[in-house]
Amino acid sequence: MSNTTAIQIISPGLLTTVQDDGRYAYQRFGMSISGVMDQFSSHVANFLVGNAPVEAVLETTLMGPSMEMQGDCVIAVTGADMAPQINGKPVPMWQTLPVSKGMVLSFAALASGARSYIAFAGGIDLPEVMGSRSTYAKAKVGGLEGRPLRAGDVLRVNRLQKSLDLKRIRVPEQHIPKYPAQQVLRVVLGPQDDYFTKEGIDTLCTAQYTVSKECDRMGYRLEGVPIAHKESADIISDGIMIGSVQVPGNGLPIILMADRQTTGGYTKVATVISTDLPKVAQAKAGDRFRFQVVSVEESQQILVEQAKRMQALQTSCIPVVEAPAQQAVTAPQPAAPARTAAPAMGRVIHQSLTIDGVNFQVELREIL
């Protein structure tokens, strides 16, 4: 038995990349950290297939890929609901899914969220580059040849006997996140909150911001009331955390995300707490944010509670008993049939997206 299984990419979707928890070691050499945008979803996906939480997964954006399994493997899909299917039949998310040789995983349409994660039991067989498998396309590093997946690519997945023998489980409903179009993001003020007027900080705490079309792995530009600086919006360039709320001279905040530059010369009024980063990662153009200020101590207490919730999620996972083929048909997915039969369309949003330096305009239609 070969020790890897091949997965043939039929269509890459809009933007599908290999990501793990990020490339930290070369940050002070100017290398962006990258990594998954929604760590909660990727960690749960890895848990469901028996991997370490930091194992590399596929992150797919707005429109999912399709891929044919060229051998038996075990996967899990989490994050945004893009209506995953196997051989054209809806399959549940947030659970262990055995898939057999020749089966095709595809995604029907985006129902909620922005990014889905696909984990493979045993992990993706790609070398670490500079300590990580994360794709950072701008520097052509990591993942598969340092770029997003393309049609015709063959991805190799480690094949372990213990993966094929995995107990199948699913995440109970109460632990599955929802991705509403309106979210409250908790932030810790700083590092440069003292560059803003009191009115500016009040604006941050009370105004509602709309995610602009310019939202990608690098950052989310927001539209709304400008946040007033005392004088200058410029600082001597310093380091940037994921979730930094950077405010340039025009006063409009930008939330910096996984592919952000390592350093920057604009003031950062606040930082989104790590527990709330998945809310940003799953937002898309037109969604709305409010900010709520918490202290560092509160933010760390929230993180402790989040870690407990992750433990509770893991211990409360429910065994799945159906045979895989039947499960694909009978799984409780009330919304799924509606999706395949000419779904009613709701609001339409437009979003720009940069892949390999080329700008794309994407139209998304909400399924009602």
Add this chain to the structure above:
Amino acid sequence: MYHKAKYLPAGDCGVVVELGNAITPQINGRVRGFLLVLEDAKLEGIVSVNTTYRSLLIQYDPLRLPYGKLVETLRGLESRLYTTQLPPARVLEVPTLYGGEFGPDLDFVAEHAGMSTDEVVRIHHSTEYLVYMLGFTPGFSYLGGMDTAIETPRLKTPRGKIPGGSVGIAGKQTGIYSIDSPGGWQLIGRTPILLYNPDGEPPIPHQTGDYIRFVPISREEYDSIAQAVRQGTYEYRLLPRKEALVNE
């Protein structure tokens, strides 16, 4: 330079340690000293450290090391900064072909400075530039020490794609594009060596605290170095800095 470091929260998992609010070799040396002290202390719960002109961004795991305890520990380490010896500086030689097709803005820089192109090149390559920090793109150095006689404003309209290796001037700064990227710097030359090579060991030859010296080369030398780089046989010239050359 601040008498005592400022600790600025950067969310629930990060803290900025700010040592001053100016771009000086002294403050930057203190930053590098703090990095050495941190590496030496091997604190449980530190995830990563980024160093910049005048600050460090420390990412940590609050589940193992909460904010209060982290700051208390870091304050305790501050006194060691006064006794920390920085390693001797090194100089990375960057062979550079000035002017011509690789330096399309050299004429403009010369005109702006009111001198000949040869004089611009002479001034540009006769300084050793301190690498204050790396950022923007992998391997891109923020350099200090350029002679203000050749400072030139950025292009009014940035170029869409500047090839990696391009050497440019922007205001009081000079630098080397480490990868292909858009930008508005005045381009005066190009180096055939790679300042970022993901397959290299190490992928980025230099670090904060090193110096960069541009060495003018001919087209023939450029081509032969470029060939060595392609074949993977080029060896970086990264030499100990002769203190006699210190000119700051």
